[in-house]
Amino acid sequence: MKYNIQLNKTTNSRLSQVDFDNIPFGKVFSDHMFVAEYKDGAWSDMRIEPFGYFEVHPACLALHYGQAIFEGMKASADADGNAYFLRPEKHVERLNRSAERLCMPTFPEEAFLQAIHTLVDLDKEWIPKAKGSALYIRPYMFADGEFLGVRASDSYKFIIFTGPVGPYYPKPVSLYAETEYIRAAEGGIGEAKAAGNYSASLLPARKANEKGYDQILWLDAKEFKYIQEVGTMNIFFVIDGKVITPHAGGTILRGITRETILMLLEKHGYDIEVRPITIDEVVEAHKNGTLQECFGTGTAAVVAHVHLISYQGEDMELPAMETRKIGTFIKDTIDGLRNRTIEDTEGWIVPVKAFETV
Ligand SMILES: Cc1ncc(COP(=O)(O)O)c(C=O)c1O
Incomplete structure (x- = not known):
């Protein structure tokens, strides 16, 4: 099905003001x-219009009761300036899973795809070309109903905007294994990409930053024992040659990068384990010298190497960067798929195409 998307083009492009050699993230x-x-x-009323402010009512339900979800994806360009998405359909699938959990309407998958193609095609000059850079795409939905009282809204806005970004974590990161605050409990909304999950993480993240660590390594809500994920990334460990990542048991965000990486590793014959992993196992592996790598994965960072993990007052340093073969292989492969220097044998890369607008 083709959707009617009205186009109101800007008459005042800001493109010439952008310093593409120096793009701050976000x-x-x-x-x-x-x-x-x-x-x-x-x-x-699907439309593309100039990026800008819009009005919300003071009783806008999302602002009070938090019915707000989002996605994060990227478009990149090859050396000739052709634009591509990586597995875009996975993002609308996840958006709709988040919507269902927060009692919000789903958005039609084909309309989502048509919208991102049309929007990115229109603004394709905004895609940065430098290595590690991309056009970040932010789809989000929120309850814009005007009402005081806790109930699901009957009116919503769905918006997608984009912006050029450089590398998210240019340097390896340090993690603080959190033993006081939690991100998600079983039965909660941890698996949804819901705004509230991120607001709940701000205070613990600030406290970890004040102690000198970059990101939080979240542990489970019952025993502070099982590793969940990191800030805005899923987490992988390489222990004694095995690549281990926590299973998605309802409390972690099912990262699309995580899934892509698991498929890539499997294809390339790596030994993978998707299972509960405890912080004690990581401490033990560090002690006996088998903790070889740790990295976070996500759309923004792709792969962020971890150089240190802090747990209960002990700082565990990880092996030197030059030894990080698996994380580096994955990062290079995903970057290469995105900028088309590595052949896509899986059908993951989708060229951006122009749709007619009205
Ligand atoms: C909490 C959290 N975990 C993991 C991820 C990684 O997910 P993805 O690979 O789909 O970007 C993200 C980013 O979206 C996130 O916000």
């Missing part, structure tokens, strides 16, 4: 955004 926004409205049980 501060530069492209010229256009996609907007759709959910009213009377259906999505309508």
Whole structure:
């Protein structure tokens, strides 16, 4: 099915003001955004308009009761300037799983894909070309109903905007294994990409930063024993040649990068284990010298090497960067797939195409 997307192009492009050699993450926004409205049980009024402010009512439900979800994905360009997505359909699938958990309407998959293709094609000059850079795409949905009282809204906005970004973590990161605060408990909303999950992480993250660590390594909510994930990334360990990542048991975000990496590692014959992993196992592996690598994975960072993990007052240093073969292989492979220097044999790369607008 093809959707009617109205196009109102900007007459005042900001592209010439962007310093593509020096792009701060998350501060530069492209010229256009996609907007759709959910009213009377259906999505309508799909449009692309100049990026800019919009009004919300003071009783906007999302601002009070937190019905707000989002996605994060990227488009990149090859040397000839052709633009591509990596597994874009996975993001709308996850968006809709998040929507269901937060009692929000799902967004039609084909409309989502048409919207990102149209938007990115329109603003493709905004895709940065430097290594490790991309056009970040932020789809999000929030309850814009005007009402005081805890109930699901009957009206929503779905918006997609984009912006050029450079590398998220240019340097290896340090992790603080958190034993006071939690990110997610079984039965909660940890598996949804819900705004509330991120607000709950801010205070513990600030405290970890004050202690000198970059990111939090979240542990389970019952025993502070099982490793969940990191800030905005899933986590992988390489112990004695085995690549281990926590199973997605309902409390971690099912990262699309995590899934891609597991498929890549399997294809290349690595020994993989997706299972509960305890912080004690990591401490033990560090002690006996078998903890070889640790890295976080996500759309923004792709792969962020971890150089130190702090647990109960002990700092565990990881082996030197030059020895990080698996994390580096994965990062190079995903970057290479994205900028088309590595052949895509899995059908993951989707060229951005122009759709007609009205
Ligand atoms: C909490 C959390 N975990 C993991 C990830 C990684 O997910 P993905 O690989 O889909 O970007 C993200 C980023 O979206 C995240 O916010």
